[in-house]
Amino acid sequence: MTGAAATWVDVPEGSGFGPANLPYGVFAPSGGEPRVGVAIGGRVLDLAAALGDPVFAAPALNPFLAQGPARWREVRARVAELLGDERHRAWAEPHLHPLDGVALRLPFEVADYVDFYASEHHAANLGALFRPGQPPLTPNWKHLPIGYHGRAGTVVPSGTPVVRPCGQYRPDPDAPPVYGPTRRLDIEAEVGFVVGAPSKPGEPVPLSAFAEHVFGVCLVNDWSARDVQAWEYVPLGPFLGKSFATSVSPWVVPLAALAAARTAPPPREPAPPPYLRDGGEPWGLDLALEVRLNGHLVSRPPYAAMYWTPAQMLAHLTANGAALRTGDLFASGTVSGPGREQRGSLAELSWGGAEPLRLPGGAERTFLHDGDEVSITATAPGTDGSRIGFGEVTGRVLPARPPEG
């Protein structure tokens, strides 16, 4: 496609929700039931009403996602035509709701949630902080995309407040552990991939089938209690340090909108095993993330720097025959680039708390304070030369609730 994609809808300059994007979400109009919509400019199109299809009169994208890639293409083409051709305006315009008058919900019901660890810069930084004196990358890191399962039931929509969790940790390595509110509440700026079409048990999904199963992309903030995580994670991995809340953005950008964002990943050395070897059209993605703390830009993590692509993550996740379900979410792990101002977590930005981050106005942060608000946004090149936006994932920290008794 060349030139700006067309629409009769008024799309403000820099909206990110132009006609080359068309992300999906779930919204509830004032006093109405939640349903599936597509964002355009400052509005959302009620798909059940506009297309007359009850699959969209659902409180989650899942029924539509389960219909598979041919159907995803068909609906995207119909929506593009409805919003692109002036002749459909009389029909479609009554089904457009202003975004500032609707409530946005969790866009899909999460089946299993997997979190990867795909940034070499992040893994090396965390390794240096968590395992000082040892090599920053574990011996397996460049042979497979390391991942683990997270808690699907605590994935929450953007805007949900995050209560500072309590947990067990050991501030003094020579004293017994303590239980109390985390002192090292952190964020992880991540990109999430939403599985639409399931796979069969026992049948790995090859790299080439990525777009047949993954519907689209959202933003993820994997809130982390670093002191809890550091004490608990050996030998079975992160658990309560992560499971209190994981926030996702309200919009899922379809893979189809990201054709111009595909890019070559960094060189991989040593070459990964055959089932992870991407040939001609790898799924590196040129997404530019921004992290804001109380409104101040504190980091610009570049997704293009990720070592492992989402197609490799999916191929690995299913390499043992594990089946995919509609609504599975897998996230990239913290997106960190090589530069200091490109790190996607406070643990990295403040180097484990040793080098506080200075905010405009004289404030400093190592980890999050009660009342802090974190917002992650991203943009990517669109197929029509515009910038595609991912909306934002945001959350404010509430004080810990003291344990009863």
Add this chain to the structure above:
Amino acid sequence: MTGAAATWVDVPEGSGFGPANLPYGVFAPSGGEPRVGVAIGGRVLDLAAALGDPVFAAPALNPFLAQGPARWREVRARVAELLGDERHRAWAEPHLHPLDGVALRLPFEVADYVDFYASEHHAANLGALFRPGQPPLTPNWKHLPIGYHGRAGTVVPSGTPVVRPCGQYRPDPDAPPVYGPTRRLDIEAEVGFVVGAPSKPGEPVPLSAFAEHVFGVCLVNDWSARDVQAWEYVPLGPFLGKSFATSVSPWVVPLAALAAARTAPPPREPAPPPYLRDGGEPWGLDLALEVRLNGHLVSRPPYAAMYWTPAQMLAHLTANGAALRTGDLFASGTVSGPGREQRGSLAELSWGGAEPLRLPGGAERTFLHDGDEVSITATAPGTDGSRIGFGEVTGRVLPARPPEG
């Protein structure tokens, strides 16, 4: 209660499904839709028909579980009366189906699946095998019940064949890893706890509220590919070494049936932190497990030897405010006792493959061969002096499917 509980149903000697048990499952009569039933002797009572309540005309226990503990008590009392009082026989008997004429399904839809590591004997054995030269228990082990999230979407009902998974592992520590069928396919004999009533986000579930949230108990076989697990698990824990299949028994024994099985757990030293300190009525459980390989009894793991109780696991799981959902499953981790013949995994029984297990007839096993069948059963003291049975969780190993391309 004293003396055998009464029933007009013919319960064969040693059935395990006497009137003091009344476990719940999901069954499909020949040509019929799956629905909820209660096992008694060699039969299953169709609850939707017998009680005239559509909550049981569902392919999973979840809608009933969500109704909460007062309702669970009420239904158990009604079923006990229906099956106990001869006057109800004419009404109820037509709703009893012979177990050998029905298909048993996954009893509940799994929300999140968490696997603990609560046996000191197992953790010490695995530590010695996976981390030779280091202390067998990690420093955190006696301070908290270590756990991690598993893959809910690959929890399968007993009887589902298990295809030998492929994966990445490194047989030679000085050579690159290889990808292929696991050479170390193992089992883990575990006990699972099924959450019925949800909890609110941000509100930890104290030890005293265990029975208000947990509905019942099932058996779990957490199939494991030890070579894959050993290569992948540092630093984020087990992933593909476990996520290909986790089998559960078809029957969920209500906590209410286990009153006589409650027992004191082993002494805990050092004392756990206050939120994990169980006082007068701890939830140790005297379940006697048996593991059979191709019909031969190979182990008798004693659940009463577990260091952490399921109430402690639940209190820890929610200590950071993580919410529970109906259908959450948490498992104990491998049940291993102090004795060699009480170990719940082949890795332990064969000491990492170094000491093959000798089976009657001259066969030997370190890890599982294609065609092997593993079955785990358990019994517990019932409130009427009988032995309560948990049925069995069984599965046969099928050969690996070679990867395509």
